[in-house]
Amino acid sequence: MTGMKLIDTHDHIYLEDFDPEQDKLIKEAQDSGIDTLLLPNVDLETIDRMLALCDRYPDFAFPMMGFHPTSVTASYSESLRCVESWLGKRTYCGIGEIGVDLFWDKTYRRQQIEVFEEQLRWSIDLDLPVAIHTRDAYPEVLDTIYKVGANKLYGVFHSFTGTPEELEEVKKLPSFKIGINGVVTFKNSKLGETLQQTDMSQIVLETDAPYLSPVPYRGKRNEPRYIWKTAEKLAQIYQISLEEVVTKARKNSLSVFKNVNKGI
16 A cells, blocks of 8 residues: 555544554554544544544544534533534534434434534534435435535535435535445445446545444454555446545545645
């Protein structure tokens, strides 16, 4: 991987899953050719851990601030205000991880949409990209984006595993990319076929570590360096070199996450 510099646009290496190996795994990531990790927040409990890691690696790990949809409950208001209060305390590379998730539970559907809408407004006010989590909720997510202002918003549909029809809807939003991770390597995944409808100009690379490890690590804790397996799969899908995948994904990532001060 020498000479290639890869950006992991979505990684949760600050979570307890990685204790006490964070420093070791970051060194392995750097040795593999990764020079940037973007770290989206989850909820109130993860903020301190995430920021502490970013402070240890200020030129390598860059934080986002947001409130994950699966953390939303009926009494979300106080939590959301607390997350918002962090926005003025330091620089972030994005608003995330935000969105709507109706896969596990639809109980708080209305509240999730309200929280998502408010955080989209933060991104407009601060001119920051959004990292969007959507699961069984494309209609809700797309409706909210258009309601708030599709022409003012930009970012990434994180962990994109949508249908060909959903990809076409995302492509109507010219300022959004899709985040591709280990799912594209899964044996029964249709994602590779769906991606034939677009090209590398639409794609950024991510791990979502500790989740969604690529083959041959599926079922194990995901680690940043495993992102190379996803990059290799995209090279196969598009019949281009690994270097071209990494270079194009990097350019796409930096066009979205403008606060990450890195060279192309």
